[in-house]
Amino acid sequence: MSLRWQAALLDPSLPGGWVVVHCRQQFLLDDNGALFPRDWLKRLELPVLSEQGLGHFDGQPVFLFELEFPADVPGARWQGLRQFMQGDDRDLFQLLGYATQIGTWASQHRFCGSCGSPMQARVGERAMYCPACGVQHYPRLSPSMIVLVTRGDELLLARSPRFAPGVYSTLAGYVEPGESVEKCVAREVREEVGVSIHAPQYVASQGWPFPHSLMLGFHAEYAGGEIVPQPEEIEDARWFPIDNLPALPARQSIARYLIELYLARRLGRPEPVLPG
Ligand SMILES: NC(=O)C1=CN([C@@H]2O[C@H](COP(=O)(O)OP(=O)(O)OC[C@H]3O[C@@H](n4cnc5c(N)ncnc54)[C@H](O)[C@@H]3O)[C@@H](O)[C@H]2O)C=CC1
Ligand SMILES: [Mg+2]
Ligand SMILES: [Zn+2]
Known part of the structure; x- marks a missing residue:
C-alpha cells in the first residue's frame, strides 16, 4: 500500500x-x-x-x-x-x-444513460447522479481474472498480439455476468489455449487502471489437453521450463508477481512483494 x-x-x-x-x-x-x-x-x-x-x-x-x-x-x-x-x-x-x-x-458519465439529462457529481460520495430520473453511477470497475497455469516445472505462458515483442504472460480475461471468478478462470483457459485445469487457487488481487480492471490472481494446475491458441486473441502459447523463461511482463504487474511467486516457492527463494 x-x-x-x-x-x-x-x-x-x-x-x-x-x-x-x-x-x-x-x-x-x-x-x-x-x-x-x-x-x-x-x-x-x-x-x-x-x-x-x-x-x-x-x-x-x-x-x-x-x-x-x-x-x-x-x-x-x-x-x-x-x-x-x-x-x-x-x-x-x-x-x-x-x-x-x-x-x-x-x-x-456527463450525461444520463437512461434519460440523456446532464449528470451532477454527488456531494460526500464518489458518484454521478441524474437529478431528472434519479439514476446514480459509481466509478466503473471490471472484475478480471488472471491465472498462472503450471505443470510441475513448466509454466503455461501466452502472447497477445498487443504485447511488446518477445513478451509472454499469464492468461487473463473479464468475468461475465452470472459467472463465478473460478468458472471464469476455467472458461478463459479453455477458450484461450484449449487446456483444462484443476480447481484454481486464489492468490492475490490488484487494481489495474488499463482501463478499469480489478485483477483477481489465481494459480491452477494443468489437468489435460493440448495447447490450441485462440485465433486473433492469442498469437502463441507454450509450456516454458522454469529455467528457460521468455521476456516477462512489467515488474509492477500481478502477472509478473504470480510467475515470480511460483518460482520463489518452487526454488526455495524469498517470496516477492506485490506492488500496489
Ligand atoms: N495486471 C496484469 O498483470 C495484467 C492485466 N491484464 C488486464 O486484464 C484485463 C482482461 O484481459 P484481456 O485478456 O484483455 O481480456 P479478455 O481475454 O476477456 O479479452 C478482451 C476482450 O473482452 C471483451 N470484453 C469483455 N468484457 C469487457 C469489459 N468489461 N471491458 C472491456 N472489454 C471487455 C472485449 O471485446 C475485449 O477486447 C485487461 O484489463 C488487461 O489490461 C491482463 C494481463 C496482465
Ligand atoms: Mg485474455
Ligand atoms: Zn436520467
Missing part, C-alpha cells in the same frame, strides 16, 4: 492544492513532474470536462482536471500512464492510476 498517496473526497470548489491533468490515459508532465499548482493552471483556461478532488499526496490535496482533448501547455508535454508505470515512482503511479479511472468514469 502506498503511504504517500491516499484517496479522499475533496470539494473542488475549495481553492489551492495540486492538480494532475488527464486526457485519454495520458498526463501532463513538466520538469517538476505531473503535479501542477492548481490555481496557476486554472488561469490557463484548459478544456476541462470534469474537475474532481482525488485525495492527498505527501499530505497535500490533489485534484484532477479531465480534459476534452490533450491541449498544449507551454513548457509541458503529455506522457502515457504505462510510461509512468515503468518509472521509479510507484506512489505517483498509484495516484495517476486512480486519477485515470476517476477521470475516465467522470468524462463518460
Whole structure:
C-alpha cells in the first residue's frame, strides 16, 4: 500500500492544492513532474470536462482536471500512464492510476444513460447522479481474472498480439455476468489455449487502471489437453521450463508477481512483494 498517496473526497470548489491533468490515459508532465499548482493552471483556461478532488499526496490535496482533448501547455508535454508505470515512482503511479479511472468514469458519465439529462457529481460520495430520473453511477470497475497455469516445472505462458515483442504472460480475461471468478478462470483457459485445469487457487488481487480492471490472481494446475491458441486473441502459447523463461511482463504487474511467486516457492527463494 502506498503511504504517500491516499484517496479522499475533496470539494473542488475549495481553492489551492495540486492538480494532475488527464486526457485519454495520458498526463501532463513538466520538469517538476505531473503535479501542477492548481490555481496557476486554472488561469490557463484548459478544456476541462470534469474537475474532481482525488485525495492527498505527501499530505497535500490533489485534484484532477479531465480534459476534452490533450491541449498544449507551454513548457509541458503529455506522457502515457504505462510510461509512468515503468518509472521509479510507484506512489505517483498509484495516484495517476486512480486519477485515470476517476477521470475516465467522470468524462463518460456527463450525461444520463437512461434519460440523456446532464449528470451532477454527488456531494460526500464518489458518484454521478441524474437529478431528472434519479439514476446514480459509481466509478466503473471490471472484475478480471488472471491465472498462472503450471505443470510441475513448466509454466503455461501466452502472447497477445498487443504485447511488446518477445513478451509472454499469464492468461487473463473479464468475468461475465452470472459467472463465478473460478468458472471464469476455467472458461478463459479453455477458450484461450484449449487446456483444462484443476480447481484454481486464489492468490492475490490488484487494481489495474488499463482501463478499469480489478485483477483477481489465481494459480491452477494443468489437468489435460493440448495447447490450441485462440485465433486473433492469442498469437502463441507454450509450456516454458522454469529455467528457460521468455521476456516477462512489467515488474509492477500481478502477472509478473504470480510467475515470480511460483518460482520463489518452487526454488526455495524469498517470496516477492506485490506492488500496489
Ligand atoms: N495486471 C496484469 O498483470 C495484467 C492485466 N491484464 C488486464 O486484464 C484485463 C482482461 O484481459 P484481456 O485478456 O484483455 O481480456 P479478455 O481475454 O476477456 O479479452 C478482451 C476482450 O473482452 C471483451 N470484453 C469483455 N468484457 C469487457 C469489459 N468489461 N471491458 C472491456 N472489454 C471487455 C472485449 O471485446 C475485449 O477486447 C485487461 O484489463 C488487461 O489490461 C491482463 C494481463 C496482465
Ligand atoms: Mg485474455
Ligand atoms: Zn436520467
